[in-house]
Amino acid sequence: MTDSAEEHELDATQRRERPDGDADLAPARPSGAAPTDVQLQDALDRARTGDEHGFALLWRTLHPPLLRYLTVRSPDAREDVASETWVQVVRDLPGFGGDVDEFRGWLFTIARNRAIDHGRTRVRRSTVPVAAPSEHVADPLTASAEDDAVARSSTEEAVRLVASLPVEQAEMVMLRVVAGLDVAVVARLVGKKPGTVRVAVHRALKELARDPRARALGKVV
Amino acid sequence: MPGHDDDLSPWNDDPLVRALRGPGTSDELAGQDEFLAAFRAAQPTAPTPISAGRLRRAGRRLGGGGSAVVVVLALGAGAAAAAYTQSLPDPVQRAVHGVLGPVGVPAPEPTREEASRERGATPSATSGPGAPSTDSSPGLPVESPSDSPSSMPTRAPSETPSATPTETPTDSPTPTPTEAPAPVPSAVSLAGSSHRAGPDDQVPMVGNVSASDTSPVPGQEVALQQRVAGAWTSVASATSDEAGSVSVAAPTLARTSSFRLTVGDLTSTPWRVVLVPTLDVVSRPDSGSTAIAVSARGGRQGDRVELLRRRPGDDVLVARARLAADLTTTFRVASPNRRVAYVARLPRTRAHARARDAVVLRPLTPVAVSAAVPDSILGPQESVTVSGTVTADGGIVLPDRKVWLLLREAGGDWRRVGSATSDASGSVAIAVGPIERNVAVRLRVGRVRSTPVPLRLQPEWTTSVATSDASAVVSGTALGGNAGDIVLLRQVVGGRLVTVRQATLTAAGTVRFEVPVPEGRRDRYRVVLERTPQHLRTIAPVVVRPVG
Structure with a gap:
């Protein structure tokens, strides 16, 4: 049995042993432990067969990076575009046959196309919108509300810094760093050569690393 | 999270990258229930699929503007999901259906008495609703899709009031369908596919006409009205189908408008559609300046248009102008020596949403x-x-x-x-x-x-002829000639030129020919400096006269 298969089986066992049986449907809350690719693959397989737990895990894992990407790509309508993206994913998921990496690429491809459809392809530079005023009410069961606020502000600041880059470069950074897409996938998505994407992302990260605001993020992250 | 990337591994500990890859915040994850409801609705056994518009409104959380949003938010996200599975208390379910019926929220199950009246059948002990469990996706737990305290239905589906008949009908009516009274409309709802539309877009809208018991009312003539200058004007009409639904398309917008459906004296909650202008910016460079032409379809004459120069992290306002009657305006800026981006911005007004477009001016290069x-x-x-x-x-x-x-x-x-x-x-x-x-x-x-x-x-000749009794000498200096250049002396004989002498230029550019002295007539010659790579051919005419 391969390592991944063992991990897969372990994950399945842990799922069966959950006392309430619906841990995947727990209320959305910040969590520091990101699921592994094996867990995501399992979630994808289950979601394809209509399993709500699987879809919930996929959504909780990929919706935040999707929103962050759209903050740069389609700042005026990121919620709209994200909603349309997930509606299409939900509709076409049964016919999707790829692995979780391909799913990630598929998701962000849909999002990019929907953003283009939305007719708001240009990113605003002077005022990068942040999330709407939050209705969030601190839940005693979640992680510290203070931690959540700190994480939220640092993430928003980071996204804001990326959005200060030229549009194409900012998009490549978000697709590579936040969405986690491979260079080849990003290159195909944005219509550039792989080398161009690699160089652009590295230059952007170096440039941003020199920004005192980026260095300040290290104090709160 | 991401991280297969090889070449990004050195950045894994970078504060910015860590922040970008940070876990989802509560704001970002706030819409989970709605998306789960959409997923559930998309399964084969689920009710009508949920539209993107509903998710969009749920995603926005604030400022949605539509009554549907208000109701959804008022109920809480989990309750919205519950509404789709008919697990809300009847009054609430009915209210949600009244607003969200067009987008898939079913009406509550009729009570035994209502069902009895409608179907004309004698209810049995096993005919209770039980709808929630049968309408849910198979394999899902019976619990609410969320265990959030605020969103969890507190009753199991089998405990809904309507599912527990408290009395047995005292009579056994067996009315025939023809005896059922015609349903009378008591509510009408309206929902559009979007709250935003471009200048050429027609927003599809669906409505629902229902009776007091939430049953659909077919065959009702409904009118779609648009609010124009403070008054409602009918712009379309339709007839409700068997499900009580009507589909109409709002006309293309000249400005942001509200729409509503009317049936008799009943009116639906207005559905507001914001006009989103389409801005188009082009540049026309000239020798010293560049014209930036802005056209705004969906804008209005007199609207203010702003031109900003884009700089990293900061856009600078450069000029303002007003839209002309043809909805265009032109800015003139200096032609740049390097690449400069400009943004044209049409601010929001009561008639339309804001719009913007950008154009990049590149320095003119000689071609x-x-x-x-x-x-x-x-x-x-x-x-x-x-x-x-x-x-x-x-x-x-x-x-x-x-x-x-x-x-x-x-x-x-x-x-x-x-x-x-x-x-x-x-x-x-x-x-x-x-x-x-x-x-x-x-x-x-x-x-x-x-x-x-x-x-x-083209060299220049200076020639002279010196005649004596014995001979004549033709001399010449070729300015622009070079030492060694060939010089021909050609004589005109019988109307033809015959070469009679050949010499080369000296270092001083001179040449000398000795010719016979003519008797009783004049001899005509041509001194020819032949063409070379350094100069053209040059000819000078010379005449030798007899002595005396």
Whole structure:
């Protein structure tokens, strides 16, 4: 049995042993432990067969990076575009046959196309919108509300810094760093050569690393 | 989270990258229930799929503007999901259905009595609703899709009031369907596919006509009304189908508008559609400036338009203007020396949403330079002026460009012999000469070169004849000739030229021929300096007269 298969089986066992049986449907809350690719693959397989737990895990894992990407790509309508993206994913998921990496690429491809459809392809530079005023009410069961606020502000600041880059470069950074897409996938998505994407992302990260605001993020992250 | 990337691994501990990859915040994850409901609705056994519009509204959380949003938010996200599975208390379910019926929220199950009245059948103990569990996706737990305290239905589906008959009908009515009273509309709802529309878009809208018991009312003539200048005006009509639904398309918008459906005296909650103008910005460079033309479809005459110069992290307002009657306006800016981006912005008004578009101005680069001379044949002492014009794409002349004059001699390389700066009309003039041999000249600006222009040297003869009794001597000096150049002496004989002597130029450029002295007549000669790579052919006529 391969390592991944063992991990897969372990994950399945842990799922069966959950006392309430619906841990995947727990209320959305910040969590520091990101699921592994094996867990995501399992979630994808289950979601394809209509399993709500699987879809919930996929959504909780990929919706935040999707929103962050759209903050740069389609700042005026990121919620709209994200909603349309997930509606299409939900509709076409049964016919999707790829692995979780391909799913990630598929998701962000849909999002990019929907953003283009939305007719708001240009990113605003002077005022990068942040999330709407939050209705969030601190839940005693979640992680510290203070931690959540700190994480939220640092993430928003980071996204804001990326959005200060030229549009194409900012998009490549978000697709590579936040969405986690491979260079080849990003290159195909944005219509550039792989080398161009690699160089652009590295230059952007170096440039941003020199920004005192980026260095300040290290104090709160 | 992401991280297969090899070449990004050095950045894994970078504060910015860590922040970008940070876990989802509560705000970002706030809409989970709605998306799960959409997923559930998409399964084969689920009720009508949920539209993107509903998710969009749920995703926004605030400021949705539609009554559907208000209801959804008021109920809580989990309750919205519960509404789709009919697990809300009847009054609430009915209210949600009244608003969200068009987007898939079913009406509550009728009570035993209602069902009895409608179907004319005797209810049985096993005919209770139980709908929630049967409508849910198979395999899902019976619990609410969320365990959030605020969103969890507190009753199991089998405990819904309507599912527990408390009394047995005392009579056993067996009314036939023809005896059922015609349903009377008591509510009408309206929902559009979007709250935003472009200048050419027609927003599809669906409505629902229902009776007091939430049953659909078919065959009702409904009118779609648009609020214009404070008054409601009918713009479309339709008839409700068997499900009580109507589908109409709102007309294209001239401004942000509200729509509603009416049935008799009943009106639906208005559905507001915001007009989103389409901004189109193009640049038309000229020699010294660039016109930035903005057209705003969906804008209105007199609307303010702002032009901003884009800079990293900060856009600078450059100019303001008003839309003309043709919904266009033009800004004029200096043609840039480097790439500059401008953003045109149409602020939001009561008539439309805001819109923006960007255009990038690139410095004009020369694509051509011409070169011409008034005369390409020069004498030994003559100069000439080479003139030309520097142009960019589209024939736009470029002033203030440094232009070099290049010169090449036969077998040599191009070398710079002068320069000048193009004037306001893009023109330049540079003098060259005198030349000592044939050359070619061209103009160059940057990497753009003109076509070479040849300049030919035409030598000049100075001749004389000295006659004595015995002989005559024809002498000549060729200015511009070179030592060794061949010189022919040709005599006109019978109207034809016959070469009678040949010599070469001396280092001083002179030549000397001795000819017979004619008797009683004049001999006519031509002194011919033959063409060489250094100069053209030059001929001088000479006449030798008899002595005396």
